[in-house]
Amino acid sequence: MKILGIETSCDETACAVVEDGWKVLSNVIYSQIDLHAKTGGVVPEVAAREHVLKMIPVLEEAIVEAEIGWEEIDAVAVTRGPGLLSSLIIGTETANVISYAKGKILIPVQHIAGHIYSNWLEAGGWEKEGLLASLATVKFPVLILTVSGGHNELILMRGHGDFEMLGETRDDAAGEAFDKVARILGLGYPGGPAISRMAEGGNAERFKLPRIFLEKGSLDFSFSGLKTAVLNEVKKTPLTEQDEEFKKDMAASFQEAVVEVLAEKLMSAYKAHPDVKELHLAGGVSANKRLREAIQKRIDETGNTGEAIKFRYPSSLRYCTDNAAMIAAAAYFIYKKSPENYRAATNIVPTTSFEMW
Missing domain, CATH: 3.30.420.40 (ATPase, nucleotide binding domain)
Structure with a gap:
């Protein structure tokens, strides 16, 4: 199962394609670190504006890097929260539109659950075992x-x-x-x-x-x-x-x-x-x-x-910080647990709640 993940909870605009919850086909991240370094921290309005500018280019790059077509993507996963609401909404609206336009299953993911599943990406820390x-x-x-x-x-x-x-x-x-x-x-x-x-x-x-x-x-x-x-x-x-x-x-x-x-x-x-x-x-x-x-x-x-x-711990430093591969990985296991709860053309609304699932 190939899942397109989208992550915009703070100051990274990220998209990734992950197969079966572990195999990373693409993992594209646009970081705003240099921008926010000027103020010594993340400015929510600035972060949201950057997400608007970078969302589509990052999305397109993730699809190209994965070397697949839209018809091969089975579902779209997106961070619903917690995070900066003004940033989250860019990701959730993008996912909503893709799900509706392409007829893809839509899976909301809690951000912390995403971090948890970063250890499943490429078998975190245990590559030598296969x-x-x-x-x-x-x-x-x-x-x-x-x-x-x-x-x-x-x-x-x-x-x-x-x-x-x-x-x-x-x-x-x-x-x-x-x-x-x-x-x-x-x-x-x-x-x-x-x-x-x-x-x-x-x-x-x-x-x-x-x-x-x-x-x-x-x-x-x-x-x-x-x-x-x-x-x-x-x-x-x-x-x-x-x-x-x-x-x-x-x-x-x-x-x-x-x-x-x-x-x-x-x-x-x-x-x-x-x-x-x-x-x-x-x-x-x-x-x-x-x-x-x-x-x-x-x-x-x-x-x-x-x-x-x-x-x-994550098998690569790129899976430690915010990324969309972890969101796609979490979505795979969420979906497999109860596929009947997810379908296409639903509407995800962002939240600041820390509720885990």
Whole structure:
């Protein structure tokens, strides 16, 4: 089954064609990073205007790159939300028109569910086992940590479309904190890659930044206090002392504080659900090398004498950030679970709801 995916939830205009939920035939992304770098963050009106300009060219490129005709596309999938409403509506209206004009099945996808299924694209992290063989060996339940600019979640996935939210963002998400701290340090936008690069060679123990775990047993996330702690350290340090070494050490200290909280929360959830067979990492911050290392280290230290727990993350950095391939992948499994719920020429309306399915 070939599905055309469309993603416009924030500042990427993306279209992709994916076959059977894993084989990527095309994956075209127009990023507005350079545009929003001028303001240090995404301006919704500007983002929406860019989506209008780029939607059709990106769509056409995805079809050409996939080397297929419209008659070979079985369905159209689109991000319904959450996200910026003014951006989402460009994608949903495009999908509505295609479905009506071409008679294609229309499948709305929740954005976070899309990130979850980024680990199914080209068998995330397990290419050496063979793509189809790897996908066939995915074992449920799966525990998923999604980490992006606007949200963090811990989700227990018992099967396709069967999600239980264990923990979520209370204030600043990790990716948002990366952006804000990068701005404080004058490192530019987006903050995740900028902080990661600056942290290389930095002393992560120089600044004693807080690790905010909230109340005992909570699996929710809060990073606003950490961001404030960085701001206070910067304010009390004379400008003459805020040299390259200061920035490297602050970036490393901040990154380590975020990584420690994320990794510990994931492992706490795992201990509470010992029947979990796999741990998955998804979302933009899943590209962070230090976070991947920290999670793997904790898995290695569990001393599990039974079947080894598998740790997956997207097989390519292009599947970590917002993309349409993940939307098409999620749509495949949504449709296969209940095909009777989807048809052509329906009307999808965007939403900011975080409801999973």
